[in-house]
Each structure stands twice: as structure tokens, then as C-alpha cells.
Amino acid sequence: DGGITQSPKYLFRKEGQNVTLSCEQNLNHDAMYWYRQDPGQGLRLIYYSQIVNDFQKGDIAEGYSVSREKKESFPLTVTSAQKNPTAFYLCASRSTLFGPSGEQYFGPGTRLTVT
Amino acid sequence: DAKTTQPNSMESNEEEPVHLPCNHSTISGTDYIHWYRQLPSQGPEYVIHGLTSNVNNRMASLAIAEDRKSSTLILHRATLRDAAVYYCILRGGYNKLIFGAGTRLAVHP
Numbered sequence: 001d002g003g004i005t006q007s008p009k010y011l012f013r014k015e016g017q018n019v020t021l022s023c024e025q026n027l028n029h030d031a032m033y034w035y036r037q038d039p040g041q042g043l044r045l046i047y048y049s050q051i052v053n054d055f056q057k058g059d060i061a062e063g064y065s066v067s068r069e070k071k072e073s074f075p076l077t078v079t080s081a082q083k084n085p086t087a088f089y090l091c092a093s094r095s096t097l098f099g100p101s102g103e104q105y106f107g108p109g110t111r112l113t114v115t
Numbered sequence: 116d117a118k119t120t121q122p123n124s125m126e127s128n129e130e131e132p133v134h135l136p137c138n139h140s141t142i143s144g145t146d147y148i149h150w151y152r153q154l155p156s157q158g159p160e161y162v163i164h165g166l167t168s169n170v171n172n173r174m175a176s177l178a179i180a181e182d183r184k185s186s187t188l189i190l191h192r193a194t195l196r197d198a199a200v201y202y203c204i205l206r207g208g209y210n211k212l213i214f215g216a217g218t219r220l221a222v223h224p
Contacts, residue, residue, distance in 0.1 A: 040216075088156075
């Protein structure tokens with residue numbers, strides 16, 4: 001089945017450690033996105049990528065880094081510089097063929113807890 | 116990015132229609148209106164989108180005001196599985212969806 005895979009579903013880390021969240025898609029989509037969601041709130045955009053080897057900062061990029069070496073993969077690293085890393089992280093992708101009308105597909109999310 | 120305004124929460128009874136409103140008074144002529152919903156502890160899923168005309172699909176209908184400053188998502192017969200947070204979002208560029216807080220829909224048996 002085509003879709004987006006995020007792993008792991010739950011992740012626990014100690015404060016001060018960097019952690020990398022995985023996102024893989026087999027939908028052949030050009031664009032990929034990372035969002036963060038805090039309890040009771042909407043999603044906020046961290047980073048997005050329109051094409052391989054290119055990415056842009058979203059609204060809350062500080063303390064995060066990404067890479068886009070392959071079309072199907074867009075890993076997110078939460079660095080120790082991120083002051084409040086505990087959150088629900090969602091990866092998404094979409095085809096750019098349909099312009100602004102294109103549907104965005106979301107993964108199941110990774111819940112990161114940092115203590 | 117143009118903003119949307121939605122009620123924080125709404126309630127419905129099972130098998131009744133639900134009308135979820137969204138105001139977007141600063142919408143531009145090229146902005147598409149998208150609706151997504153999110154079930155607890157899951158990623159959002161696409162519901163429907165439109166530009167000017169009303170739209171129907173297997174999940175819902177989207178009614179867009181003539182001046183495009185507001186829209187309404189219509190669930191024709193609510194089920195317990197429709198209980199979720201519904202997000203109304205405008206997309207004009209090729210890039211990002213800007214999510215607000217959405218409307219939390221409760222469906223009562």
C-alpha cells in the first residue's frame with residue numbers, strides 16, 4: 001500500500017540528546033513537510049522540502065534540522081537546542097503536480113517525550 | 116497567509132447533519148479552501164477542498180459563499196467515527212498548509 005511511514009510511534013530521550021525522527025513515503029511525491037503539534041493545538045510547520053536536496057524553514061525551525069537526500073525520505077533531527085522538544089511530530093507529503101489544490105497526506109506521527 | 120476562523124467546538128447527534136462553519140474574510144482570489152480532520156493521536160486526513168463552486172465527495176460537501184469569505188463543511192449524516200477536530204485551511208501557494216486550532220466535533224449516540 002502507498003503511504004507515509006513514521007517511526008517509531010513513541011520515542012523517549014534524555015534532555016541534551018539529539019534525536020532523529022524517520023519519515024518515508026512511497027507515493028512518489030516531490031514535496032514533504034514536518035509539523036509539530038502540542039496538546040490541544042493545531043499543527044505548526046517546522047520545515048518543508050519541494051524537491052530533493054532543497055528545503056526551507058517553516059514557522060518554528062529553531063532547534064531542528066532536516067535533510068532531503070532522497071525523494072522518499074525526509075528525516076527530522078531534534079537537537080539539544082530545541083527548548084521544548086516534547087510534542088507530537090507529523091510528517092506529510094504531496095504531489096506538486098496539482099498546485100495549491102493538491103491533497104496533503106500525513107503519516108501516523110511520532111510522539112517524542114524528552115525528560 | 117490568509118487566516119481562518121472556526122468555532123472551538125460543536126456537538127451533534129448521530130445520524131443528524133452537521134454544518135461546520137469557517138470564516139476567511141481575507142481570502143485571495145487564488146486561495147483554495149481545504150478541510151482536513153484529525154482523529155485522536157492520528158495524523159490529519161484530507162476531507163475536501165474547493166475554489167469557488169460547491170463540492171461533493173464521498174465524505175462530505177463543501178458549500179462556499181458567493182463572495183468566498185466563508186464556507187461550510189457539511190457532514191450529511193454524522194456517525195461516531197466523525198468525532199474529530201476539523202480544520203479549515205486556505206492554500207494559495209504551492210507550499211504549506213497553515214493549521215489553526217480547528218473545531219472539535221463531538222457526536223452523541
